[in-house]
Amino acid sequence: MRRTIGGWALIVLGLVCALLGLAMAVLLGPDGRRTTGPHAVDVDGSVLVTAPGAITWVDVKVDVLVEVPAEKPVFVGLGNSVDVTNYVDEVQHVEVTSFGTPWKPKLRTVDGEQPTVRGAPTALDWWLVQSAGLGGASLSTTLPDEPVSLAVVAVGSSNLSGLKITLAYGIKGGFYKGLGLLLGGLGIALAGRILRRGEPALEHGEVDEFEDEADEVVYVYVDDDGVEHELTEEQIASGEFDVVAEEIIEPEPEPEPEPEPEPEPEPQYFWVDDDGVEHELSEAELADLGDEYEIVDDEEGDER
Amino acid sequence: MRRPTVVLTAAALALGLAGCAIPHQRGDGAIDKVAATKGQVAAIYEDYREIRNAAIELLDPKPLSTVETGPVLAIDTGSFAVAQKLNRTGEQEAGPVDVTRVETPRFTQYPLWLFAVVRDGERDVQKLQVFERTTAVDPWLLVASPEALATTKIPDLRHDGSGRAIAIKATDQRGMAMSAQEAADAYARVLTDPDQASSAGITEDAFVRQMADVAATNAALDGVTFSQTWAAEKVRYVLRTSDGGALAFVTLLRKDQYIVPTTRKITWPEGSPQQALLEDGIQGSSGNLNYYHQILLHIPGGMAAPRAIGQYGGVVQGELGFDGQSVEDDPPAPDEE
Numbered sequence: 001m002r003r004t005i006g007g008w009a010l011i012v013l014g015l016v017c018a019l020l021g022l023a024m025a026v027l028l029g030p031d032g033r034r035t036t037g038p039h040a041v042d043v044d045g046s047v048l049v050t051a052p053g054a055i056t057w058v059d060v061k062v063d064v065l066v067e068v069p070a071e072k073p074v075f076v077g078l079g080n081s082v083d084v085t086n087y088v089d090e091v092q093h094v095e096v097t098s099f100g101t102p103w104k105p106k107l108r109t110v111d112g113e114q115p116t117v118r119g120a121p122t123a124l125d126w127w128l129v130q131s132a133g134l135g136g137a138s139l140s141t142t143l144p145d146e147p148v149s150l151a152v153v154a155v156g157s158s159n160l161s162g163l164k165i166t167l168a169y170g171i172k173g174g175f176y177k178g179l180g181l182l183l184g185g186l187g188i189a190l191a192g193r194i195l196r197r198g199e200p201a202l203e204h205g206e207v208d209e210f211e212d213e214a215d216e217v218v219y220v221y222v223d224d225d226g227v228e229h230e231l232t233e234e235q236i237a238s239g240e241f242d243v244v245a246e247e248i249i250e251p252e253p254e255p256e257p258e259p260e261p262e263p264e265p266e267p268q269y270f271w272v273d274d275d276g277v278e279h280e281l282s283e284a285e286l287a288d289l290g291d292e293y294e295i296v297d298d299e300e301g302d303e304r
Numbered sequence: 305m306r307r308p309t310v311v312l313t314a315a316a317l318a319l320g321l322a323g324c325a326i327p328h329q330r331g332d333g334a335i336d337k338v339a340a341t342k343g344q345v346a347a348i349y350e351d352y353r354e355i356r357n358a359a360i361e362l363l364d365p366k367p368l369s370t371v372e373t374g375p376v377l378a379i380d381t382g383s384f385a386v387a388q389k390l391n392r393t394g395e396q397e398a399g400p401v402d403v404t405r406v407e408t409p410r411f412t413q414y415p416l417w418l419f420a421v422v423r424d425g426e427r428d429v430q431k432l433q434v435f436e437r438t439t440a441v442d443p444w445l446l447v448a449s450p451e452a453l454a455t456t457k458i459p460d461l462r463h464d465g466s467g468r469a470i471a472i473k474a475t476d477q478r479g480m481a482m483s484a485q486e487a488a489d490a491y492a493r494v495l496t497d498p499d500q501a502s503s504a505g506i507t508e509d510a511f512v513r514q515m516a517d518v519a520a521t522n523a524a525l526d527g528v529t530f531s532q533t534w535a536a537e538k539v540r541y542v543l544r545t546s547d548g549g550a551l552a553f554v555t556l557l558r559k560d561q562y563i564v565p566t567t568r569k570i571t572w573p574e575g576s577p578q579q580a581l582l583e584d585g586i587q588g589s590s591g592n593l594n595y596y597h598q599i600l601l602h603i604p605g606g607m608a609a610p611r612a613i614g615q616y617g618g619v620v621q622g623e624l625g626f627d628g629q630s631v632e633d634d635p636p637a638p639d640e641e
Binding site: 052082118145 | 326327328329330333334335336337344347411412413414416439440441
């Protein structure tokens with residue numbers, strides 16, 4: 001019984017894993033990510049940041065491409081939210097307060113006394129990853145296990161009007177991990193099936209402590225002539241027969257192979273000369289002698 | 305191996321391999337930051353050493369303003385000014401910086417700061433330094449650097465679950481006889497009047513006794529009116545110690561005032577900072593010398609009295625005051641000309 005339950009559990013677990021893996025591989029594709037965009041983002045000023053807590057995921061691989069028209073210099077960086085928040089403090093900017101996939105950002109404008117940030121973003125040492133360029137910049141990173149914010153900053157006196165963002169997110173090696181999960185899940189399901197059916201493929205080795213009892217109960221009735229007839233469990237369950245005696249039939253042990261008979265010892269022949277010395281004779285020498293000898297002792301194991 | 309074990313191991317292995325680095329959401333959602341990474345601390349000290357050596361070579365304190373600020377910069381600028389006036393060259397710190405301990409607390413907002421212990425083998429002291437970054441666009445600057453003997457035991461600090469030292473507010477007095485700010489103010493009162501040590505709840509330590517001796521010597525100058533006052537600045541850097549107390553970096557401003565009649569003249573030894581700042585000494589007028597002293601104050605857990613375990617200071621300003629013609633003449637004393 002336990003074997004059956006365990007087998008079913010493994011089958012279900014394996015199928016769930018396999019389905020997850022399949023979904024992962026199909027959704028992410030061979031490059032392991034989903035891409036969305038380019039999306040136009042309406043930013044009048046020079047700074048766009050994600051609010052602290054807007055990015056809550058860890059170990060997601062993200063690729064961000066920001067593009068601005070007319071070859072304007074632009075910067076994109078990912079930093080700890082404490083740093084980014086302080087960097088844009090008192091600066092007029094647009095904040096992404098929350099984000100839903102594939103592209104559902106909620107934006108709000110934050111007023112500030114300063115039109116742009118103090119200090120060039122490229123001069124700061126606390127960015128976890130950063131990139132700058134003319135007309136566009138991109139970064140690629142895996143989200144770390146710390147609060148982070150993404151910042152898009154117009155460098156110098158330019159602004160972010162006409163900003164477009166392309167976002168890709170996924171799992172590093174996600175396609176292959178999905179395939180691995182699929183195969184692993186199928187393997188687990190197969191193992192569960194084998195366990196449930198109790199196929200001999202898994203019955204090598206030691207005795208299974210969870211295995212059902214090996215003893216088998218056989219019901220028989222004896223007719224008037226003293227001949228035993230085997231009954232099925234259904235016949236017993238029907239109540240047609242009363243169980244009067246129960247005998248547990250131990251499975252017969254496999255007969256041990258009989259030992260190979262030892263080969264008969266080759267007969268040895270000797271002749272005794274006049275001095276009483278024994279000389280061994282081969283079969284050929286014995287044949288050459290013809291009738292010139294007499295077997296004087298044919299004791300078992302001591303033929304001469 | 306038994307069958308179920310084999311199957312479960314295979315299942316766990318397959319899931320584990322597939323599950324590694326699976327995206328998940330951050331657990332606590334806390335918005336905070338460790339002050340600096342190990343690499344950043346190394347870079348901070350590398351920059352500091354490079355610029356300090358450049359300043360020493362040029363005998364010009366200006367470059368120091370990019371790596372120091374506040375009282376530390378004032379004290380160093382004073383010593384550089386003295387060196388310039390005396391045409392004395394400094395020695396660069398050629399050896400490696402031996403940073404023996406770094407504590408980087410977590411902060412939810414700026415300013416960020418870190419505490420480090422640097423061993424100075426030549427002078428056999430340990431520098432207890434605080435570097436601060438005021439905003440995200442500012443550089444790391446040295447803001448406190450009291451010194452203790454190399455043999456002085458620095459109290460163990462309490463750490464959070466991630467192994468970070470815990471910074472507390474200067475007004476936090478939980479588990480202590482007084483808060484860090486109260487201790488700093490009380491310490492300044494005791495320095496002004498050492499007789500208040502017991503009533504102020506401060507241990508009369510070596511620094512208090514040393515400063516009291518200096519004040520007594522100056523006050524003993526015949527015909528000279530001497531006064532000394534101490535004031536504690538706002539305490540900004542406090543760490544929780546493992547005994548439930550706190551370690552506070554306190555900056556004290558000391559003001560020495562001399563009122564000297566025309567018949568007297570006070571001078572200081574050749575080569576001293578005071579002599580460099582008041583070259584002609586004080587005669588027939590008042591003179592003020594201002595000092596900054598940075599002390600590391602240990603406020604033990606429980607009701608024990610705070611005490612200083614390290615200090616660093618120097619004269620930062622000297623100025624002559626009003627005309628002292630009206631000051632009554634007295635016979636000269638041995639310390640006077």
